[in-house]
Amino acid sequence: MRIAPLNPAIAGTSVPPVMEARRWLGGVTFPPDRPLINVSQAAPLDPPPEGLRRAIAEAALNDPAAHLYGPVLGMAALRAEVAAQWSRAYGGQIAENQVAITQGCNQAFCAVMVTLAGAGDEVIIPTPWYFNHKMWLDMQGVKAVSLPTGAGLIPDPQAAAALIGPRTKAIVLVSPNNPGGAEYPAETIRAFRDLARARGLVLVIDETYRDFDARTGAPHTLFTDPDWAGGGTDPGFVHLYSFSKAYRLTGHRVGAIVASTARLAEVEKFLDTVAICPGQLGQIGALWGMRNLSAWVAAERIEILARRAAISAGLVTLPGWKTLGCGAYFAYVEHPSPLPAPQFAQNLVREAGVLLLPGTMFMPVTDPAGQRQLRIAFANIDTAGIALLMGRLRALTF
Template sequence: MMLPLNPALGATFRPPVMEARRWLEGVSFPPDRPLINVSQAAPVDPPPEGLRRAIAEASLEQAQAHLYGPVLGNGELREAVAAEWTRAYGGTVAPENVAITQGCNQAFCAAIATLAGSGDEVIIPVPWYFNHKMWLDMQGVTAVPLACGQGMVPDAEAAAALISDRTRAIVLVSPNNPSGAEYPAETLRAFFDLARDRGIALVVDETYRDFDSRDGAPHNLFADPDWGDTLIQLYSFSKAYRLTGHRVGALIASAARLVEVEKFLDTVAICPSQLGQIGAVWGMRNLGDWLTGERAEILRRRAAMTEAMTRLAGWRLKGCGAYFAWAEHPFAESSAQLAPRLVREAGVLLLPGTMFMPAGDPAGPRHVRIAFANADAAGIGALADRLAAIR
């Protein structure tokens, strides 16, 4: 006899990246034609040596680095984030507005846990980030899809038509995962004004803010003196400082909201990683120039990806930015079948659009996501050559 199963969890799809990795089972890749893995948006190299040494020294010399810390994160990191956000966004962010989480995924889960319960609704543009959809499903919260328009940018007026008496929040990701789209400041302001007018939250996930192609702040929402009444922002240190395994993210919200966030975090993690927080602080203080170089390299790879797609007959690049390209393929088959075929026939691992779209949406089978950030210009060229050879 089977044990009981939470039906919401049972109905949630399996983790897409892990599903894609299973396509590699039984497939071999010769040394002269290795796998090109553009499936996951995560750095594959470790942090710079200085950051690693800071973590190692803390592990050896700081006893508190191995103990529980404050649920909302260490004061040193919260203060550093508040100071940098105040400088970068031209508004006022205090340490009391900052919670440190076990990665940005946990920041999203915490934010939604404070906003919505079973039977409520949250509006999310499609294609969506699949972990966001998974968490909403697990909580019994209905994800209401919002189609994107030109340049894969959502429209606030279209979102307004989807708001019901059960709507609790709108979630935006910019630069976007999976489309790479960078939402204009006026788009974010329009959504902010809509959310404020309707008495709902605007959750803005800026995991990839450090790789935005635009100079300066991508929006001025924090300049609003009452931003905390509407805005919840999410961030990740994983991409900026290659701290993926240390799981360090941030949630920026009103102090009153963080009272509720603390309840959630205390029950699921107690506190964020001490060593990861130490690494994040060190990175913020010492890696500004290095991060500028990382951004420049990602922008070079973005340019290489854009150029490479022009050489692929029948393919259409719909969005490209940060770590991602969202592309329409020319084949009759669904991307759900095409993606595993590319592993076998081209030695390429990417994710099908069906993993980012509602079931039955015709756009899903027509698109793929290419996480190009871990491929240099030569690797992106080889990727295009392999895709061009597929029939």
């Protein structure tokens, strides 16, 4: 059906990949002895722990303020808790007024980008990219400049430097990476910060999956710089986070921005316009989780690392498959089929009862590498499920 009028920027934006993939399930039946294995989306399927659910329920029943508008930049108590815990975790100094709470991390990204770039500007993003980042830039008429990654899907700051032009406003990193799973070395992140500072750009780091990093200690040292938030000609860097994965709060949409107070003053304009304030109940749940679930989150991390080990070991046994990256919730692989990735992925639904995403959803259409690649979001299947997945992939004939 033709719609008129239609913003050409929206019309030119790709359809949501996870929703597109779900449509492949139409008309396909999955018998009880071979149910669908859905590794297309990185979202916890289980509910939060009971204590967190009770905290939300009690607030819903007994706290009248939980149903009212709150501060545009989020609850003061949650902002303060993030500032305190992040200061300890990263070894730096973060103030409460340098934290904003958003309706999920996607909104955090959109809010920050609105303050940075407008139509005709450019933002550098490594490929394979997180598709929602690319979609938002397309909607705003901002050119996403792709930065191909090297071994282990690690981006190269020198390669990024060659892409900087007069309209470049920012560089965006995601670590641990979605879709590639790569954990960027601290020295790589520092080099990107140095590049951004030298060229007057903002470095935006999405750390949605920081709670599932295989490394111990802080993943980078940027917050140890007393001037991390910038000043003068230095625009500083911006950190993004999601409470969805650590506390299973995907449906409540709670994210965070850590940035300079000047940046957040501009972010506030956007947030007030699109949401007025983040949802109160989700924030109450996130705050309760931060204060009470550190041991539980640590156990969740150990479980995800066990699944990572299981899928890494399983992929090695698949003839012709190559692991490009594996970490957090994701494995990113090359497949051996002669079919292009989108067709191969759709065939997997019918032939193997497996739903995953093709690499073309994470790459420019002009990059042939996407035709050979797939993303497997393994966090929602346990080690037994991973073994079953490997068995189905091993049984394929090409």
